[in-house]
Amino acid sequence: MDAPVAKSAPLPPDSCGNCPESLPPVAVEVGFLHVGPQGQGRPERRCIATETPVQIVFNGVLPYAVMMVTPADLEDFAHGFVLSERLLESPEELSACRIERAGGNVILQLTVAQAPFRRLLLRRGEGRSLSGRTGCGVCGLETTDLLDAPLPPVPAGGSFTLAAIRRGLRDLRASQVMNAEVRMLHAAAWTDRAGKILLVREDVGRHNALDKLIGALQRAELDPAEGICLLTSRCSFEMAQKAVLAGMRCLVAVSAPTARAVTVARQAGLTLVAQAREEGQNIFCGSERLSDLRLADPSSPRCE
The missing domain is CATH 3.40.140.10 (Cytidine Deaminase, domain 2)
Structure with missing residues (x-):
């Protein structure tokens, strides 16, 4: 093997x-x-x-989504995710990415400038967080609370x-x-x-x-x-x-x-x-x- x-x-x-x-x-x-x-x-x-729950948080205060991810190359994932989901307009808008552990889960703490952060807040206010897609079973969750709930x-x-x-x-x-x-x-x-x-x-x-x-x-x-x-x-x-x-x-x-x-x-x-x-x-x-x-x-x- x-x-x-x-x-x-x-x-x-x-x-x-x-x-x-x-x-x-x-x-x-x-x-x-x-x-x-x-x-x-x-x-x-x-x-x-x-598969590890990875929570994406912007500027320490805005939880955006929880994705189930293979826990490797997470900085690459963060940079690719914010661009492919049209959250940021350019790679330069993501100024920092910090990986934190929270029990068995992982948090990606992403730091962005004031202008893109305002756009993210507006997107949240309009109810446009992560859309459902065919390959994702937890799309729409912003925290890991439901993932850890007993069955x-x-x-x-x-x-x-x-x-x-x-x-x-x-x-x-x-x-x-x-x-x-x-x-x-x-x-x-x-x-x-x-x-x-x-x-x-x-x-x-x-x-x-x-x-x-x-x-x-x-x-x-x-x-x-x-x-x-x-x-x-x-x-x-x-x-x-x-x-x-x-x-x-x-x-x-x-x-x-x-x-x-x-x-x-x-x-x-x-x-x-x-x-x-x-x-x-x-x-x-x-x-x-x-x-x-x-x-x-x-x-x-x-x-x-």
Whole structure:
């Protein structure tokens, strides 16, 4: 397993790849159960990316936005963000950038001159802060308070099978009707306990697709806890958070989870399966709900 590109400074004991000592690691190593084609689970470990809430504050008094960011090259991010979001008219208007830690979060303290600061205040007064966009699940937040709010536990109990998950994954592509035409949409699907896909919602934004699915479940009066949610995207923390708040017990993502998503899932008791294909899946937590899971070594830990 290749480590991320080195950045500098010593590593925290649970991290992979180098990062500045003052910042969180860019990746951490986690344990999971890898299930191969024969259905046997064996403990493995790998590095997964972290995502850190980065709050952007102007002149120490104006919180503007919270972005989920890989905690590296943050000064570059600050300079690029203020220009690409049309917050400043030229690079020279940003006179200083200071990085601060606040618990597990990061604050970018940006200093601007009086004229651009007045424009920012006017923009705020007109209600024009950060607009929603397809790739962002926390756009519009100005502080990290909601990100740190506790989540309710998912409904206890419940039993699912790897066979049902594989069936859903096998049928998922054919169920993406709109994506068959445009080849660019994310999907969130819901299966029954047998793995039969009952609902699919598609969107250019992965968060939007999941929100649509949650809404469809509510309107159809289907219990989210009684089925399996399939995602064609990576599983970042807000995707896990949305699943928990919707009352889902089992979330399956085709791509990898972030470290924060794994933490959310473990704390809430969500079964999280990721890097999921028909031929193999990685179970990051909640393996006790998978009734047909067989451990290659019954005495081995379940990495939870």
